[in-house]
Amino acid sequence: MSARSELLKKLREDVHRPLSKEEIFEKFEIDKSQQQMFSDLLDDLIKTGQIFKNSQGLYGVPEKFNLIGGRIEKIASGNAFLIPDDPEKEDVYISSANMNGAMHNDKVFVRPVPSDRGKSQAGEVAEIIERVNKEVVGNLEKYKNYGFLIPDNKRICNDIFIPPEALNDAENGQKVVAKINRWPEKNRNPEGEIIEILGDKDDAGVDIEAIIRQLNLPGKFSDKVLKQTENIPDQVSEDTITKDDQRQDLRDLKLVTIDGPDAKDFDDAVSIEKLSDDVYRLGVHIADVSHYVTEDSPLDEEAFSRATSIYLVDRVIPMLPEKLSNGICSLNPQVDRLTMTVFIDYRYHGKKGIEIIDHDITKSVINSNHRMTYGEAQDILEDNDQAKKDEYSDFIEELKMMNELRRRLRQNRFEEGSMDFNFPEVKVELDEDGHPVNLKKRKHREAEQLIEEFMIAANRIVAAEMSWREMPFIYRVHEEPDLDRMQQFNEFIHNFGYRLKGVKNGVHPRALQEILEDVRGTKEEKIIETVMLRSLKKAVYSEKNVGHFGLGITHYSHFTSPIRRYPDLTAHRIIKETVTEGYLSQKRQDELDIELPKIADHCSLQERRAMEAERDSVDLKKIEFMEDKIGEEFEGIISGITGFGMFVELENTVEGLVHIKNLRDDYYHYDEEKYHLIGERTKKIYRIGDEVKVKVTKVNRDERELDFELLEKID
Template sequence: MSARSELLRKLREDVHKPLSKKEIYKKFDISRDQQQLFSELLDDLLESGYIYQNEAGLLGIPEKFNLIAGRIEKTASGNAFLIPDDPEKDDIYISSANMNGAMHNDKVFVRLVRSSRGKSQAGEVAEIIERVNKTIVGNLEKYKNYGFLIPDNKRICNDIFIPPDALNGAQNGHKVVAKITRWPAKNRNPEGVITEILGHKDDAGVDIEAIIRQLDLPGEFPKNLRNELKNIADEVDEQSIKTDEDRVDLRDLKLLTIDGADAKDLDDAVSIEKISDKKYRLGVHIADVSHYVKKGSLLDKEAYNRATSIYLVDRVIPMLPEKLSNGICSLNPHVDRMTLTVFIEYKLCGKIGIEISDHQIVKSVIKSNHRMTYDDAQAIIEDKDEKIKDEYSDFVEEINMMNKLRERLRKNRFEEGSMDFNFTEVKVELDEQGKPVKLKKRPHREAEQLIEEFMIAANRIVAAEMSWREMPFIYRIHEEPDLDRMIQFKEFIHNFGYELKGIKNGVHPRSLQAILEEVRGSKEEKIIETVMLRSLKKAVYSEKNIGHFGLGVTHYTHFTSPIRRYPDLTAHRIIKETIAAGYLSKNRQDKIDAELPKIADHCSLQERRATDAERDSVDLKKIEYMEDKIGEEFEGIISGITGFGIFVELENTVEGLIHIKELKDDYYHYDQDQYRLIGERTNKIYRIGDELKIKVVNVNRDERELDFSLIEKIE
C-alpha cells in the first residue's frame, strides 16, 4: 500500500477527532526531516478533496465531517447531481436551492440532507473546492448602460451580470467572453467583465470559435515549445533503435493501419498470424508517444493541460503539436515508428468460441505496410471490389482472418455481458465558408467493428496485466448504476411491454443487453436506448480498479490512443517502466500513486468538456443546416413525448419539436405512464415510434431550437 493510501486509511480508521498538522505528525511519528514532505502530501490531499479542513484549521476525512467530495453535473433545469470522487459512492441529487453558488463541473464538498425523492440521496453544497468556469462565453443582452451575458452552455443556468464599467465596448448581440469577478450566491447572479469580443453572434465562424473559447483552450501551441520540438527528429534514428535493448524489432512483420479516410493521427496498427488451424496471434501496435514526450517537459505539461484532442465539425484541436500527432508519432506507412505492442494468442473453440492462450506486452519498432481506410477494408470483407483486392493483394487473407476473429470476439463479448447501443453518429460536411451542406450518417460496419474489438481486447489485456502485478495504474472505470435509477427504468420500459428482471441485488449488464436486443428494430428502440443510457453512470478515469459495467469486464484501461488522450500516455509510461524493471520499488509506487488521482480527475473533467463541445458543434451545425429549409416538408418518427409537445427525428437525424399548441384538431392530454398524447374528443393517440409528416416552421440558432408543425400522421 502506498504512503498516500496508508495515510488515508489511518486517518479513516485510527483517528477519531480532527487534528492539526502538528498533531498528525505526532500521531504518526513523523520525524522532523520528513515533515516537509508529509506536509506537501497533506496539502495535496486537501486540494484534491480527500481530506477536509474545518474553520478551526483541523484536518480529517470528509466523511467524518458528513461531507462527500465530487464534481457538480448540472442539468438545464438548474438542479444538479454530485458525481462523487469515490467511484463506489452513489450520485447525489442537489436541488437548485441547495447549490449555494456552485456551477457546472465545479469540485465541491456536499452534505447530505433529507430527501424528497424517495430513496435517492440528496445533498447541499457545503464548500467549493475548485472553480472551473472562470470564463464564460455567450451572447450579450445590453440594457442602457449595463448588460447580461447569456451563456451558450445551457448547464450554466445563471446569466452573468456585466456592470457598466465592465462592458469594454461590447454591444447588444455580440458574442463575448467574460471573466467571472464575483461568484453566484443565493438570489444573486455572478458578475463578470468582458475580456474579448468574438464578433456578432450571426457572423460566420463565430459560433465554432465560441465553442473553442468555452473550453478555455488556445488553438495555437505556445511558442516556448519550439526548442523541444526542434530536438525531436522527423524520422526514427537507426542508432536509437539499436541502443534501446528492450525494444523488439518488428519491421519485418506484416501489419497495417485501418482508419477513417480523413484521419491523420494514426495511433494504432494491427497484424495477425495464423499459428495453426485453431490458433491466431493478434498484434496491436500503438504509437510510443512517451518515447518523445518526456514526463515533466513543456510538451508534457501542455498535453496534460489539454488532456485530449477535440474533434469539432470544422477543425481538430490536437493534444500534441502536428510534428508529433501527424508526424513522428503517427504510424504512417513505409516508415519506421516506435511502438508498444500487445500480442494476444487466441485459441478458436467450436464454431464461434474463443479463448486467450497467451499474451505479451513489449516495446517495439514497426514499419506499416499500408494505410487502409475502413471503406477499403469493408470492400475486401464483402468481396465486391476486385480493384481494391488487387491493391491490397498481400493483405486480403489477413483481413479475412481478422474479420473471423472480430466475429468471435464480438459474440464472446456480448455473451459475457457487454452492452451494445445502436446510436447513429453523424458527420457534418461543410463548404469552404463553413456552412453545413450535408448530414451524413457514420457507418458501423464490420471494418469499424474489427478495429473496435481489437482495441478493446488490447485495453483489457493491459489493464489485467497491471492489476495482476499490483502496480499503481490508471483505469477506465464504469460504475454499476444506482438501484433507484434502475427501478425507474424498469417502470419506464414496462409501459412498452418489456421486463427487466432480477434487479433487487443489483443489475447485471447482460440483463440490460437483453433489453437492447429485444427492442432492436422496434419503434421505441431509440427512446428506450436513450433512457437506459441516462440511467447509467458515466465512464471516468480512476486509480481505483472497480471494473467497467458497460463492457461487463473487471479490468479495463485506455491504452490505444496516446496521440490524442493523456490517460493513454500515462498508462504507457507506467507500463514501459514496469515491463523494463519487472517490478517497481515501494518509493516509486508511492510517487506514481500520489500523482494518479489528480491526473484521473483532470482528464475526466477535460473529457466531459471536450465531449460537450463536440456535441455542441454538431448540434449547432444541424440547426444551421435547417435554416434555409423553413416551409419544407419532411417525414420523421416520434422520438419523444412530453406534456408540452412531440419531438420528431427526421431521417437526417435532426430533431425538432411540434408544440402541443400546434395540434389544432383537438385538446391533447399527456399520459405520463404510457408516454403518449391522447385527444380528448377524437381519442387520437401519438406514441413514440409513430411516423409523421411535418413542416419546418422555425429555426432558432441561439437557443438551438427547431420547431415543426404537423401535416399528418402516416398510418
C-alpha cells in the same frame, strides 16, 4: 505504502476526531525537516478532495465529516448530480436550491440531506474546492447601462450580470467572453466583466470560435513547447533501435492501419498470424508516444493540460503538436515507427468459441505495410471489390482472418454481458466558408467493429496485467448503476411491454443487453436506448479498478490512443517501466499514488468538457443546416413525448419540437403511464415511433431550438 496512503489510512482507522496540522505532525512523528513537504501533501490532498479542512483549521477524511467529494454535473432543469470521486459511491442528487453557488463541473464537498426521491441519495453543497468556469462565453444582452451575458453552455444556468464599468465597449448581440469576478449566491447572479469580444453572434466562424473559447484552450502551442519539438527527429534512426536491446524488431511482420478517410494521426496498427490450425496471434501495435514526450517536460505539461484531442466539425484541437501527432508518432505506412505491442494468442473452439491462451506486452519497432480506410476494408470484406483486392493483394488473407477473429470476439463479448447501443453518428459536411451543406449518417460496419474489438482486447489485457502485478495504474472504470435508477428505468420500459430482470438485487449488464436486443428495429428503440443510457453512470478514469459495467468486464484501461488521450500516455509510461524492469520501485509507486488521482480527475473533467464541445459543434451546425428550410416539409418519426408536445426526428438526425399548443384538431393530454398524447374529443393517439409529416416553422440558432408544425400522421 506511500506517505499519502498511510496518512489516509490512519486518518480513517486510527483517528477519532479532527486534528490540527501540529497534531498530525506529532501523531505521525514528522521530523521538522520533513514538515514543509508533509504540509504540501496535506494541501494537495485538500485540493483533490481526499482530506477536508474545517473552519477551525482541523483536518480529517471527508466521510468523518459526513461529506462526499466529487464534481457537479448540472442538468437542464437547473438541478444537478454530484459525480463522486470514489467510483464505488452512488451519484448524489442536488436540487437547485441546495447548490449554494456551485456551478457545472465545479469540484465540491456535498453533505447528505433528506431525500424526497425515494431511495435516491440527496445532498447540498457544503464547500466548493475548485472553480472551473472562471471564464464564460455567451451572447450579451445590453440594457441602458448594464448587461447580462447569456451563457452558450446551457448547463451554466445562471446569466452573468455585467455592471456598467465592466462592459468594456461590448455591444448588444455580440458574442463575448466574461471573467467571473463574483460567484453566484442564493438569489444573486454571478457578476463578471467583458474581457474579449469575439464578434457579432451571426458573423461567420464566431459560433465555433465561441465553443473553443468555452474550453479555455489556447489554439496554438507555446514557443516553449514548439522549441522542444525541434529536438525531436523526423525519422526513427537505426541507432535508436539497435541500442535498445529490449525493443523487439517487428519490421518484417505484415501489419496495417485502418482508420477513417480524414484521419492523419494513426495511433494503432494491427497484425494477425496463424500459429496452428486453431491458434491465432493478434498483434496490436500502439505508437510509443512516451519515448518522445518525457515526463514533466513542457510537451508533457501541455499534453496534461489539454488531456485530450478535441474533434469539432471543422477542425481538430490536438493534444500534441503536429510534428508528433501527424509525424514521428503517427504509424504512417512504409516508415519505421517505435511502438508498444500487445500480442494475444487465441484458441478457437468449434464455430463460435474462443479463449485466450497467452499474451505478451513489449516495446517494439514496426514498419506498416498499408494505410487502409474503413471504406476500403469494408469494400473487400463485404463487396469483394476486385480493384481493392488487387491493391491490397498481399494482405487479403490476413484481413479475412481478422474478420473471423472480430466475429468471435464480438459474439463472445456480448454473450458475457457487454452492451451494444445503436445510436447513429452523423458527419456534418461543410463548404469552404464553414456552412453545413449535408448531414450524413455514419455506419458502424465490420471494418469499424474489427478495430474496435482489437482495441478493446488490448485494453483488457493491459489492465488485467497491471492489476495482477498490483502496481499503481490508471483504469477506465464504469461503475454499476444505482438501483433506484434501474427501478425507474424498469417502470419506464414497462409502458412499452418490456421488463428488466434482476432489478431488485442488482442488474447484470447482460439483462440490459437483452432489452437492447428486444427493442432493436422497433419504433421505441431510440427512446428506450436514450433513457437506458441516462440511467447509467458515466465512465471515468480512476486509480481504483472497479471494472467496466457497460463492457461487462472486470479490468479495463485506455492504452490504445496515446497521441490523443493523456491517460493512455500515462498508462504507457507505467507499463513500459514495468515490463522493462519487471517491477516499479517503491519510490516510483509512492509518486504514482500521489499523481494518479490528480491525473484521473483532471482527464475525466477535460474529457467531459471536450465531449460537450464536440456535441455542441455538431448540434450548432445541424440547426444552421435547417435555417434556410423554414416552410419546407419533411417526414420523420416521433422520438419523444412530453407534457408540452412531441419531438420529431428527421431522417438526417435533426430533431425538433411540435408544441402541444400547436396541435389544432383537438385538445391533447399527456398520458404519463402510457407515454402518449391522446386527443380529448377525437381520441387520436400519438406514440413514440409514429411516422409523421411536419413543416419547419422556426429555427433558433442561439437556443439550439427547432420548431415544427404537424401536418399529418402517416399510417
